[in-house]
Amino acid sequence: MSEVYAARRGRLRDRCAAAGSAAALVSRPANVRYLAGGAPPGAALLLGADAEDDVLLCPRPPATGPLGGGRIDERLRLMNLATPDGDPAVAAADLAAGRGTESLAVEEHDLTVARHRAMRSVAPRLRLADLASAVEQQRIVKDEEEISCLRIAAEITDQALGELLESILVGRTERHLALELERRLVDHGADGAAFPTSVGTGPNSGRGGHRPTDRRVEEGDFLSVGLGADYRGYRCEIGRTFVIGSAPADWQIELYDLVFAAQRAGREALFPGVACRDVDHAARQPLVAAGYGEGLVPRVGHGVGLEIVEDPQLAPGAMGKLDACVPVTVEPGVHLPGRGGVRIDDTLVVRPEADGGPELLTITTKELLAL
Amino acid sequence: MSEVYAARRGRLRDRCAAAGSAAALVSRPANVRYLAGGAPPGAALLLGADAEDDVLLCPRPPATGPLGGGRIDERLRLMNLATPDGDPAVAAADLAAGRGTESLAVEEHDLTVARHRAMRSVAPRLRLADLASAVEQQRIVKDEEEISCLRIAAEITDQALGELLESILVGRTERHLALELERRLVDHGADGAAFPTSVGTGPNSGRGGHRPTDRRVEEGDFLSVGLGADYRGYRCEIGRTFVIGSAPADWQIELYDLVFAAQRAGREALFPGVACRDVDHAARQPLVAAGYGEGLVPRVGHGVGLEIVEDPQLAPGAMGKLDACVPVTVEPGVHLPGRGGVRIDDTLVVRPEADGGPELLTITTKELLAL
Numbered sequence: 001m002s003e004v005y006a007a008r009r010g011r012l013r014d015r016c017a018a019a020g021s022a023a024a025l026v027s028r029p030a031n032v033r034y035l036a037g038g039a040p041p042g043a044a045l046l047l048g049a050d051a052e053d054d055v056l057l058c059p060r061p062p063a064t065g066p067l068g069g070g071r072i073d074e075r076l077r078l079m080n081l082a083t084p085d086g087d088p089a090v091a092a093a094d095l096a097a098g099r100g101t102e103s104l105a106v107e108e109h110d111l112t113v114a115r116h117r118a119m120r121s122v123a124p125r126l127r128l129a130d131l132a133s134a135v136e137q138q139r140i141v142k143d144e145e146e147i148s149c150l151r152i153a154a155e156i157t158d159q160a161l162g163e164l165l166e167s168i169l170v171g172r173t174e175r176h177l178a179l180e181l182e183r184r185l186v187d188h189g190a191d192g193a194a195f196p197t198s199v200g201t202g203p204n205s206g207r208g209g210h211r212p213t214d215r216r217v218e219e220g221d222f223l224s225v226g227l228g229a230d231y232r233g234y235r236c237e238i239g240r241t242f243v244i245g246s247a248p249a250d251w252q253i254e255l256y257d258l259v260f261a262a263q264r265a266g267r268e269a270l271f272p273g274v275a276c277r278d279v280d281h282a283a284r285q286p287l288v289a290a291g292y293g294e295g296l297v298p299r300v301g302h303g304v305g306l307e308i309v310e311d312p313q314l315a316p317g318a319m320g321k322l323d324a325c326v327p328v329t330v331e332p333g334v335h336l337p338g339r340g341g342v343r344i345d346d347t348l349v350v351r352p353e354a355d356g357g358p359e360l361l362t363i364t365t366k367e368l369l370a371l
Numbered sequence: 372m373s374e375v376y377a378a379r380r381g382r383l384r385d386r387c388a389a390a391g392s393a394a395a396l397v398s399r400p401a402n403v404r405y406l407a408g409g410a411p412p413g414a415a416l417l418l419g420a421d422a423e424d425d426v427l428l429c430p431r432p433p434a435t436g437p438l439g440g441g442r443i444d445e446r447l448r449l450m451n452l453a454t455p456d457g458d459p460a461v462a463a464a465d466l467a468a469g470r471g472t473e474s475l476a477v478e479e480h481d482l483t484v485a486r487h488r489a490m491r492s493v494a495p496r497l498r499l500a501d502l503a504s505a506v507e508q509q510r511i512v513k514d515e516e517e518i519s520c521l522r523i524a525a526e527i528t529d530q531a532l533g534e535l536l537e538s539i540l541v542g543r544t545e546r547h548l549a550l551e552l553e554r555r556l557v558d559h560g561a562d563g564a565a566f567p568t569s570v571g572t573g574p575n576s577g578r579g580g581h582r583p584t585d586r587r588v589e590e591g592d593f594l595s596v597g598l599g600a601d602y603r604g605y606r607c608e609i610g611r612t613f614v615i616g617s618a619p620a621d622w623q624i625e626l627y628d629l630v631f632a633a634q635r636a637g638r639e640a641l642f643p644g645v646a647c648r649d650v651d652h653a654a655r656q657p658l659v660a661a662g663y664g665e666g667l668v669p670r671v672g673h674g675v676g677l678e679i680v681e682d683p684q685l686a687p688g689a690m691g692k693l694d695a696c697v698p699v700t701v702e703p704g705v706h707l708p709g710r711g712g713v714r715i716d717d718t719l720v721v722r723p724e725a726d727g728g729p730e731l732l733t734i735t736t737k738e739l740l741a742l
Contacts, residue, residue, distance in 0.1 A: 060669055084669035084670070084686065084688075085688075106484075108483060108484035108485040108488070109483050109484075109485040109486075110483060111483060111484050112479060112480050112481060112482060112483055112484070113477075113479035113480075113482050113483070113484055113487045113501075114479040114480040114501075115480075116484045117479070130484075130485075175557055176557075176558075179553075179554045179557055182550070183550050183554065186546055186547075186550055298431055298455035299455070315455065317455075317456075
């Protein structure tokens, strides 16, 4: 794996050099992890003119707070700050200035104004340029190692959800179901939940990101769940909606069929070269045509990887096209205030037609199950 | 409760006015929650010259991610951004400039360079000053309502820990014990864990913030746990160390007694007017004297509240004194590489002698239990 990180740093180095900066400072945790293999809390990665100049600067560990965050590339030089309050970004500016670096590209969308000023004050002659989202852009297309982590994350997620479906649900609260799902994710090998698990029953069903309450599952409810495993830092997402009881009501069947058709249209629109907004349109259009245009979510999907929400965005105003090997979610939903609703969410990898088209990672059935 | 938030905003308004800014923008989530009662993700609070000018600006909710974060003060005006990618901070700058505001104080330790620049570009004639940590400073001394939330958080934490101690521990993994503790926190009414629960067995015991592994509890192990409930946003912390099996070894008893004495010395040093560094010294000195000065944690405690780590810091280099009604942790520990160690952590509220001295919130016994 070590070569992978060195190669990623090399690509970023080339890009920075072309933009006029011989050095870059990466501070956003997911970006640090992508380039260094691991990201201790607060660590910052200084990329120099040559591979040997790269240094991962780490703060002194605090008394509280998780350690870890992946296995750090052993080729990379580590530097632990001597003082407990030291800021790795400031230490990096000092180091770069000491090496005679003229221009350092920094992540202005991550560094606070206060940290940026402290860097300027410790190295007044160092020019601070903007690295912008260069690393995020590099992260969009995944290699097969990354996709394999996502595939395992999805398997774990399917297992956790499958077990829940075999248990008795009526009478249990949203909170308890969410906690049980998270426990099962870890049981099956997840490093944790990829995002806070969402369970919505009855009037709460169908809302993306609904935070679980003490409402109990009742006969006749829609039950929506949204969950995902974090496996070695890679995060996937699944969303399903079920009906509680033996016979769904007509409005439930109709609404489910509609959202299912919309989600399928979104999935089927995924191929290399498609415009992101066209995927959004494919999944959104059936819902708008059925009169649910108001109150729809602002995007029907997004990239996933080391963060649960990454570029690309599948939204009406999104620019750009999808490439092969980009994992995305497709997650349209309709929520009727006071009644509930349906949301169906999969994680898929964009693949060319010749390779069989989009690869579905989350394979739990999307039939309307009555539980 | 509504008056409380208005009064807090009023105090901040006065402070800003005295510093030359008629308006302030609060973006750090815990600070927004403190002043507005709730903090929807990404929301920013604009304080104007008068109470009626205050506005909570909220982004359009994303498809994924938790909602909520407390009940928003109903006196406060809410403004939802129209576009999905809009930044409430930028909208606030626009709004302030439109009102003819000359100077807007912002949280430079929270705003990124990119957001700050976007604010300047939408309102080029608005002067952006630094609010610095004015809200964090205001948050240090708690009112009785806040302390009551912390007290409930501590009760929940004690209950969760107490139940774990009644169960069989040998053979279970650190991960499972941590998950069970988190589930029990929620069972007893927590809104969630205040921080990632830490469980360390054998050689992992005694490390603050140890991230649970798949190591199983064995006879003769030290077992250290660190956990805390989040109740209405207020977060407390407890840490205890136990011995597994019937008879602790001599070295375990000695080490435990030492850390216990150090922790007691720290607790007993808590009174209004004491220098923060003196509390650190009180708890650190016994450990240093016993030869454990190397590798000690950089601070023996810290404030808690809407964040699990707040000012004041109880550390060797800390400035300032403790006031009454400041909740802090006292959490010294010793970790012997390869063998394990002991950490004991309580949350207490500083109270004057006349009121009975420091109020211990986390009341689980600190006797060395053999489980």
